[in-house]
Amino acid sequence: MSLDLETQLRQYTDHIVERVDTDATIGHHLAPIARPERRLPVRGVLVALGSAIAVLLVALPLLISGSDETVTPRDGVTSTTLSGVVPTPMPDIGSWEWHRIDGTDENVPGGQMFTVDNRLMVVDDVCPASPEEGADCPPPSYWWESPDGLTWNREPLPEDLAGYVLSPIRAHDGAWLLGTDASGQQAIFFHLGDGWTRVDLTEPLSAWPLVATRGTTVLVVTDDRLVVSDDLGVNWEPVDVPWLGEASAVVSTSEGFVAYVLSNDRIEIWFSEGGRSWELVDSPAPLGGAGVQWLIVAGRPDSHVVAGAETTDTTPHWVSDDGLSWSRIEELEGVFDSPDVYLADFGFVMMGFAASRGSPDDLMLVMVSEDGSAWDDVSDPRVSFGPDESPLTLAPSVAADRVFVALSRDNGARTLWIGGFDLERGN
Amino acid sequence: MVRVVGTHEAFTEFVGEIERPLSYAPASAYGPDVGREATADALLHAWRNWERVSGMENPVGYLFRVGQSKARRYFQRRIVLPPVVPDELPQVEPALPRALASLSMMQRVAVVLIHGQGYGAHEAAALMGVARGTARKHAERGMAKLRKELGVDR
Numbered sequence: 001m002s003l004d005l006e007t008q009l010r011q012y013t014d015h016i017v018e019r020v021d022t023d024a025t026i027g028h029h030l031a032p033i034a035r036p037e038r039r040l041p042v043r044g045v046l047v048a049l050g051s052a053i054a055v056l057l058v059a060l061p062l063l064i065s066g067s068d069e070t071v072t073p074r075d076g077v078t079s080t081t082l083s084g085v086v087p088t089p090m091p092d093i094g095s096w097e098w099h100r101i102d103g104t105d106e107n108v109p110g111g112q113m114f115t116v117d118n119r120l121m122v123v124d125d126v127c128p129a130s131p132e133e134g135a136d137c138p139p140p141s142y143w144w145e146s147p148d149g150l151t152w153n154r155e156p157l158p159e160d161l162a163g164y165v166l167s168p169i170r171a172h173d174g175a176w177l178l179g180t181d182a183s184g185q186q187a188i189f190f191h192l193g194d195g196w197t198r199v200d201l202t203e204p205l206s207a208w209p210l211v212a213t214r215g216t217t218v219l220v221v222t223d224d225r226l227v228v229s230d231d232l233g234v235n236w237e238p239v240d241v242p243w244l245g246e247a248s249a250v251v252s253t254s255e256g257f258v259a260y261v262l263s264n265d266r267i268e269i270w271f272s273e274g275g276r277s278w279e280l281v282d283s284p285a286p287l288g289g290a291g292v293q294w295l296i297v298a299g300r301p302d303s304h305v306v307a308g309a310e311t312t313d314t315t316p317h318w319v320s321d322d323g324l325s326w327s328r329i330e331e332l333e334g335v336f337d338s339p340d341v342y343l344a345d346f347g348f349v350m351m352g353f354a355a356s357r358g359s360p361d362d363l364m365l366v367m368v369s370e371d372g373s374a375w376d377d378v379s380d381p382r383v384s385f386g387p388d389e390s391p392l393t394l395a396p397s398v399a400a401d402r403v404f405v406a407l408s409r410d411n412g413a414r415t416l417w418i419g420g421f422d423l424e425r426g427n
Numbered sequence: 428m429v430r431v432v433g434t435h436e437a438f439t440e441f442v443g444e445i446e447r448p449l450s451y452a453p454a455s456a457y458g459p460d461v462g463r464e465a466t467a468d469a470l471l472h473a474w475r476n477w478e479r480v481s482g483m484e485n486p487v488g489y490l491f492r493v494g495q496s497k498a499r500r501y502f503q504r505r506i507v508l509p510p511v512v513p514d515e516l517p518q519v520e521p522a523l524p525r526a527l528a529s530l531s532m533m534q535r536v537a538v539v540l541i542h543g544q545g546y547g548a549h550e551a552a553a554l555m556g557v558a559r560g561t562a563r564k565h566a567e568r569g570m571a572k573l574r575k576e577l578g579v580d581r
Binding site: 003005006007008009010011012013015016017244245246248262264 | 447450451454455458459462472476479483484485489492493496497508509511515516518519520523524527538539542543544545570573574577579
């Protein structure tokens with residue numbers, strides 16, 4: 001190659017951005033309310049937005065509550081705490097083990113993984129790693145459910161389910177998925193095992209919603225909308241969103257709900273006892289620092305943990321007893337790139353890519369902590385992906401006291417890693 | 428620094444001005460597929476909160492962070508950078524996507540903005556929402572790693 005590295009970078013990044021067809025994406029999000037007959041260029045969308053905004057202002061209060069097919073409550077509705085997690089003491093770290101399960105598409109799913117009520121759920125891969133130029137990602141076709149990662153049941157998803165808005169939700173009678181149809185005009189509350197029900201929307205959902213559950217109250221936050229159910233999803237009520245920024249995380253605590261909002265230059269913390277009336281908490285730093293690129297929060301009634309990428313290669317994280325006042329603790333220096341934090345029976349699990357990637361095998365790092373203040377690395381060097389191999393999708397999740405990492409490669413090979421304390425005895 | 432106020436004409440102008448730089452960051456951070464969704468979501472967020480966003484000192488930096496927040500909710504837990512097709516990019520090293528993917532996210536974004544697109548450290552820092560020295564440090568480390576990975580010295 002005769003070109004210098006910077007010129008190569010310029011040519012290559014130009015090539016990348018040409019593929020970022022924002023026009024089509026925005027057009028897809030807005031087409032149902034603007035001009036559904038064709039794809040809209042950005043400027044056309046913006047003009048359409050101007051005319052659509054008046055419609056939206058009128059229609060927004062009808063969101064969700066305009067259900068034309070409601071869910072029938074069942075007997076045995078039970079209260080639940082956040083993710084149903086009951087804290088138990090963390091066992092000796094030396095007893096941590098990993099098991100690897102290789103399989104086919106039929107018994108080891110490798111798509112996006114969720115946990116609802118300690119059941120493991122996996123939805124089909126949405127996009128191939130190297131889609132043809134201009135090709136849309138197909139919607140997911142199946143979901144799998146497993147109590148332990150070893151045995152799986154596969155069921156079809158609604159044919160018109162769109163792939164890009166899908167979230168697990170704990171509803172009145174168990175696990176549900178919240179999605180939309182391909183037009184974005186219908187919300188689909190998909191009850192696992194019993195089919196699905198639909199709720200007409202007056203505005204497309206355009207982002208993955210945040211969901212938090214406290215007792216029988218369920219809070220769903222999506223973009224600039226907020227809906228609350230007091231009966232585990234039977235009835236929904238729209239609530240005026242009090243904040244102006246982007247809600248980055250929502251958790252429930254022993255006192256109520258806490259929302260973390262990306263403001264101009266800091267993280268705002270909002271509190272609500274029941275999800276309807278919110279107040280801005282005058283919380284001092286550390287969460288208020290500029291340069292917080294993103295925020296993830298996992299919490300249970302007696303302890304919380306936050307991780308956020310700041311301005312260096314470190315991964316600062318904080319702990320809190322109530323979700324409102326935070327203390328910054330030791331940094332996991334140079335460890336993670338884009339980690340996520342999960343709740344487990346024994347405490348917290350943090351998973352993400354190793355920040356020092358570039359080694360022959362990139363590594364999925366897994367760390368565990370009882371209270372968020374000290375972390376143990378339980379990564380297995382075999383849970384990795386080599387750049388020379390076919391690209392893969394990582395789908396981490398946690399259920400009860402087990403950590404699951406599903407890997408699916410483009411060549412169809414699928415692997416599931418199960419980690420936990422003393423697995424042999426536990427199984 | 429982009430500062431605009433007004434109605435949808437101003438917003439259109441704003442988008443025309445920032446769409447491309449706003450696209451570079453999430454596309455290089457997460458790949459074009461997730462980057463596309465994140466950029467679109469960030470622009471929609473800007474429209475819905477236009478009055479507030481238009482008054483910000485650094486609206487692009489804020490929208491970059493919004494895009495990051497959105498991107499983290501999408502399905503893919505991988506960085507998929509498109510391969511170098513020799514017919515399209517005959518003078519680009521085929522190993523470049525892999526080398527880029529091996530950088531940390533912030534290094535990748537800084538390298539693409541500063542060395543790939545010729546942004547000044549100040550502009551890149553504003554977009555990334557970090558200090559200028561931090562953006563420069565990410566870019567330097569990223570370039571050093573790229574050169575090592577690709578076995579080049581310039």
